[in-house]
Amino acid sequence: MITRKDLTHIGWLSRLELSEKDIEKYTPKLNSVLDYFTELDDVDTEGVPPTYHVLPLSNVFREDEVSAQGGSLTQEEALSNAPKTQDGFFKAPRMM
Amino acid sequence: MYDNPDGVMIGLEVHVQLNKLKTKVFCGCVTDYHNDPPNSHVCPVCLGLPGSMPVINKKAVEAAIKIGLALNCKVEEHTQFYRKNYYYPDLPKGFQITQYDFPISSGGYVMIEGEDGELRVGITRAHMEEDPGRLVHEGTIDKSKYTLIDYNRSGMALIEIVSDPDMRSPKEARRYLDKLRNIVGYLDVFDGNLEGAMRVDANISIMGGQRAEIKNISSFKGAERALLFEIVRQKNVLRRGGVVVQETRHFDEAREITLSMRTKEEAHDYRYFPEPDLVPLKISGWAPAIKETLPELPDARRMRFVEQYGIKDDHAKALTSELKLAIFYEDVAKKADPKTAAVWVCDVLKGELNYRDLTVEAFKKEHMLSVLELLAGRKITEDGAVDIIRTLLDKGGSPEEIIKEKGLVIVAGDIVETAALEAIVENPQAAADYQAGKVKALNSLVGVVMKKTKGGADARKVREVLIAILSDGFYPPIEREKIEKTIIKIGDVMVEVSKPIANLLKKMGYV
Ligand SMILES: [Zn+2]
Numbered sequence: 001m002i003t004r005k006d007l008t009h010i011g012w013l014s015r016l017e018l019s020e021k022d023i024e025k026y027t028p029k030l031n032s033v034l035d036y037f038t039e040l041d042d043v044d045t046e047g048v049p050p051t052y053h054v055l056p057l058s059n060v061f062r063e064d065e066v067s068a069q070g071g072s073l074t075q076e077e078a079l080s081n082a083p084k085t086q087d088g089f090f091k092a093p094r095m096m
Numbered sequence: 097m098y099d100n101p102d103g104v105m106i107g108l109e110v111h112v113q114l115n116k117l118k119t120k121v122f123c124g125c126v127t128d129y130h131n132d133p134p135n136s137h138v139c140p141v142c143l144g145l146p147g148s149m150p151v152i153n154k155k156a157v158e159a160a161i162k163i164g165l166a167l168n169c170k171v172e173e174h175t176q177f178y179r180k181n182y183y184y185p186d187l188p189k190g191f192q193i194t195q196y197d198f199p200i201s202s203g204g205y206v207m208i209e210g211e212d213g214e215l216r217v218g219i220t221r222a223h224m225e226e227d228p229g230r231l232v233h234e235g236t237i238d239k240s241k242y243t244l245i246d247y248n249r250s251g252m253a254l255i256e257i258v259s260d261p262d263m264r265s266p267k268e269a270r271r272y273l274d275k276l277r278n279i280v281g282y283l284d285v286f287d288g289n290l291e292g293a294m295r296v297d298a299n300i301s302i303m304g305g306q307r308a309e310i311k312n313i314s315s316f317k318g319a320e321r322a323l324l325f326e327i328v329r330q331k332n333v334l335r336r337g338g339v340v341v342q343e344t345r346h347f348d349e350a351r352e353i354t355l356s357m358r359t360k361e362e363a364h365d366y367r368y369f370p371e372p373d374l375v376p377l378k379i380s381g382w383a384p385a386i387k388e389t390l391p392e393l394p395d396a397r398r399m400r401f402v403e404q405y406g407i408k409d410d411h412a413k414a415l416t417s418e419l420k421l422a423i424f425y426e427d428v429a430k431k432a433d434p435k436t437a438a439v440w441v442c443d444v445l446k447g448e449l450n451y452r453d454l455t456v457e458a459f460k461k462e463h464m465l466s467v468l469e470l471l472a473g474r475k476i477t478e479d480g481a482v483d484i485i486r487t488l489l490d491k492g493g494s495p496e497e498i499i500k501e502k503g504l505v506i507v508a509g510d511i512v513e514t515a516a517l518e519a520i521v522e523n524p525q526a527a528a529d530y531q532a533g534k535v536k537a538l539n540s541l542v543g544v545v546m547k548k549t550k551g552g553a554d555a556r557k558v559r560e561v562l563i564a565i566l567s568d569g570f571y572p573p574i575e576r577e578k579i580e581k582t583i584i585k586i587g588d589v590m591v592e593v594s595k596p597i598a599n600l601l602k603k604m605g606y607v
Binding site (some may be wrong): 009013014015018033052053054055057058059060061062063064065066067068072073074075078079087088089090091092094095 | 117118119123124125126133134135137138139140143151152153154155157158176181182183184185217232233241242243244245246247250365367370372374375376378379438
């Protein structure tokens, strides 16, 4: 059961500011999602190894080699989508 | 037996950056960014752009296995990656690719010098993960309004080495860190001189209380200081009747204090889940093959040095503290007297290198061999040898050139003897004063001999010769009973000397 407190905390973990209205709206919604997942509890998993990956693959490697064009974007390209930059850095609000 | 009066328990999390790889762990960006502008070594993968896919660097996995083996860990046959979710500007994706269940290696140990003898520090696990970006704060971390971010470091391969809480003092923590750097340095997987090559988080509790995790420690010295501060802080909390709370604290290096970070995240908030973009690794068979390629590690090498070369354990320890130094010593020891070589490499060269912040690569083996050979042949004095080593480090050149330039060549024994006699006959009063018991009179004679030999004589030897001539009346100081003494007159002064010296003086025309 997800409480209002849980929702506020989840919001904070995702750095989302939730209004009173959001909390009212999403608390029951998330609870119904969670309820839906409880149906999985009915499946008998006795003796079934956990699935860590859906693909039947392992050991996909790359060699330690620099990719084409030196591997990287230019600084200008790298920063081109950033709302704020300064002296070649991305600029973000301070977080503590 | 160390009784650990404050019940200190310290566990360390050390991040070793695999900066000797050519590329990052999940993308083909080059790792050599240290002198380059910010965000100039980034790509869609390490910037976390939508649609980009990580592919793991095979060499990084091999390096992780090397480190696991060197720390006596069990290397797993099945290992896989997880997402650790948290929002912080140094993580462009909003999660860090790391390991959780099935870390690549775990359950090892390292031996360190503890407060009361050898201490075994358990290694909980050594797992792989990606480095976050680098944050630059304008002003201090608690005051600045903005954070500047450089993602050049983002996606560098890291090995996080987590220890058991086995250390009982900041000193033991420091020794553990030194030992770790020593061991990992042998594996040729990282360059410890590069900024951020090894970073430490420390967990510390006292008296069985809750632990504080200290972050942002940027040097080993910093780790020791942060821990010292933290012990005092926690003791003060207890003394005032308070309770130490489990929290994350930030080390302020300049002020040498730790500050609470008031984080609201707890372990379960990271919501770890298997990384869907990376398939698991099945690496049975890798560890035995890699084990074959491991170099002889520091402890084993130290023991062998003591046995094989008969050197002191202190020397062996210092010489094996760095792989390059150990190799340097061993190459020299094979061609010179190993014990003398240990003294000169360890006590002299290493000190001079440390003083100049240089590594042993700054000094040629052949030069060390020449210096040792010159010393063995008594061609130079010990002071001269130190002078040569210093000059080679500061100005370069060759030992032979420096000897010539500085006139360091040792003055042969018979020349010293002649100069000593000259000094005596030219300063008969000083000689007589010394013989009359004025010990200080010898100094002026030593000074005269040094001047005559242009400083090339060994001052100790000069004293020895002068004392022998003046006290016993003969030189060399052997078979003294067999040598007859005679009194000669130099100027107005009567001096007692041996017959051979009297003859020598006659030959020189003084008597
Ligand atoms: Zn990249």
